[in-house]
Each structure stands twice: as structure tokens, then as C-alpha cells.
Amino acid sequence: xxxxxxxxxxxxxxxxxxxxxxxxxxxxxxxxxxxxxxxxxxxxxxxxxxxxxxxxxxxxxxxxxxxxxxxxxxxxxxx
Amino acid sequence: xxxxxxxxxxxxxxxxxxxxxxxxxxxxxxxxxxxxxxxxxxxxxxxxxxxxxxxxxxxxxxxxxxxxxxxxxxxxxxxxxxxxxxxxxxxxxxxxxxxxxxxxxxxxxxxxxxxxxxxxxxxxxxxxxxxxxxxxxxxxxxxxxxxxxxxxxxxxxxxxxxxxxxxxxxxxxxxxxxxxxxxxxxx
Numbered sequence: 001x002x003x004x005x006x007x008x009x010x011x012x013x014x015x016x017x018x019x020x021x022x023x024x025x026x027x028x029x030x031x032x033x034x035x036x037x038x039x040x041x042x043x044x045x046x047x048x049x050x051x052x053x054x055x056x057x058x059x060x061x062x063x064x065x066x067x068x069x070x071x072x073x074x075x076x077x078x079x
Numbered sequence: 080x081x082x083x084x085x086x087x088x089x090x091x092x093x094x095x096x097x098x099x100x101x102x103x104x105x106x107x108x109x110x111x112x113x114x115x116x117x118x119x120x121x122x123x124x125x126x127x128x129x130x131x132x133x134x135x136x137x138x139x140x141x142x143x144x145x146x147x148x149x150x151x152x153x154x155x156x157x158x159x160x161x162x163x164x165x166x167x168x169x170x171x172x173x174x175x176x177x178x179x180x181x182x183x184x185x186x187x188x189x190x191x192x193x194x195x196x197x198x199x200x201x202x203x204x205x206x207x208x209x210x211x212x213x214x215x216x217x218x219x220x221x222x223x224x225x226x227x228x229x230x231x232x233x234x235x236x237x238x239x240x241x242x243x244x245x246x247x248x249x250x251x252x253x254x255x256x257x258x259x260x261x262x263x264x265x266x
Contacts, residue, residue, distance in 0.1 A: 006175020015249040019223065019230045020241070039177050042185040046256050049192050053205055054224035056196060062097045062106050067114040071121060072092050072093045079088060 005033040007040050014044040018051065086128050086137055091121050095138055106221050108210060116152060120145040142264055150236055153218055157237045170194050170253070183257065188264040201263060208258035212251055219244060220251035 004027070005013065010033040013026055022030065034041050063071070087094075087170075099120060103113035124144050131140055170183045177184040195201040211215060222233045234244050 006171070007177050008171040009252070011170075012249055016245050018249060019245060027252075028137075039184050042187065043256070046185055046188060046192075046260075047131060047189070047252055050252060050255060050259070051224060052120050052193070053196070054220075055227075057105070057202060057225070059101055059105055060208060061101050061110075063092075063100045063114065063117070063131040064110075067100075067110075067117075068092055068096060071096065071114070071118045074118050075088055075091065075121050075125065078125045 003029045005029050007033075009035060010037065010040045012078050014040070014047055018047060026051065040045060085133075086124075086131055088121070088125055088128075091124075091141070095141055098138065099141060102142065102145060103149060105225060107152065108214075108217065112152070116145065116148050119148050123148070154236055154238070157215070157218065170257075185256070186260055186262070186265045192264070195263065204263050205259065208255050208262065211258060212254060216247050216251040216254070219247040220255070220261070223248060 010030060013022065013030045014024065014034075017027075017030065034044060083192055096117065099117045100113055103116045104110060107113050107116065120141060127144070131137075135143070169181075170178055172178050209221075211221065219233060219237060219239075222228045222236060223230070228236070228245055230241060234241055237244070239247070
């Protein structure tokens, strides 16, 4: 692996680092790039933010009344 | 609470319907599909009720059944999916640097980005951005990020190689990051 990463490669590796362990040389190359590149540093931080946001994300959807009725009926029929 | 061995199917829709629906909807992104999965969960649970020993709460037991139904559904519909065309990497110049003129390079989200978590509008924006992801990317991303499924598990559910998965996740993250930036942080 070339120790001098482009930003394209660094963003890819930052993403993969969230899913698999990087090899030693990948880690070194990424760390080196991030020391030098503020934009990619920002990107990596923002990926961390995304993960945090997804972990907290809920929605407040509710079953519609027709769906409720249909499901209640299906339960009654299956009992 | 654990310890109840009594199930109350007559109360299931009232007590657990919305929670299960919400859980399914976040993962399949389609209300009709989510409703069907909730129905299948309750009907399946009825059939399996002899197997409920009270080691978990009624709700956790039902959510467990729903999780299996979700995985089966995602697996089935992933197989039917057409391949996406390869997307060009438009955020970078040929030499791999950020393309500055197009405004696609990461912007400063401020020192307190997490303050967004307090705002209802942020979660609505996030959901709209998630809804814009192509199905394959969304499935991989949601399984990985919402359910914390390890990479190998996601690969099994979606029937993709690890390399495919990393590409899907990278593209999902790229698109989502950009969408949030454009619609929330950089507004």
C-alpha cells in the first residue's frame, strides 16, 4: 500500500475503518493523511457523527386505523 | 419485565403495534410492507406461543420474531434487485483531491454539531436523507448502523461480498453526509 493516500482513498479508508480492522499499513497511511489534511479530518469526524445520529434515530410513525383493524382481524382469525 | 409467562394476544396490537411498526418501517421504508411484517409477526407469534417461556418480556419476544421476519424479507427482496450502474466518483479530481470548485468538500459543521440531536427538524431531515438512498445502499446501511450487525452478518443477509458491502456503505455514507450538510449544517 502506498503510504501517500489521495483524499479519495482516505475517505474510502475512513469509511472502511468503521466496518473492519485496518491493516497496520492502512492505519499508518490514513493517520498520516489525516494529520496533513483538514478536509479529510473533518470528513472522518462527520462519519462518526452520522453513526451517532443513526444510533439515536427513532421515528414516531404509528399504524393507520385501517392497518390496525386489518391486523386485529388477522389475529382473531388465527387464534 | 421478565417473568410473565402469560401472553395477551388480544392486547398485542394496542400495546405493541406501533412500536413494531416503527421498528419495521425504519428498516423497510415502506408502510405497506411494514404493516404486513407486523401482521406476520403477530400471526407467527400466535402459532409459536407454546414456545414462550417468559424469559423475556412479551415485547422483546415479539420484536425478536419481527427481526427474523425482517431479515427474511430483506434477503428475499435483495435477491430480486437489479444491479445499480457504477457511479462515478464526482467529489474528487482525477488526482484524488477534493474537488473544491463544486462545493462538495466537507464543510465545517461547527463545534456543537450534536446540538442538532435536540431538534425535531433535524431528525426529519435525517429521515428524508435516508429515504433518498437507493434501496441497496439503504438496506446495507440500516442493517449495519441501526442494528449494529457485524459486517459478515450483513453480507450474509444481503448475499454480497465484504468488498461489495464496503462500497455500498461508503457510498451510503458519502451521500448521507452530503445530504445532511446541504440540508441542515450548511443552510
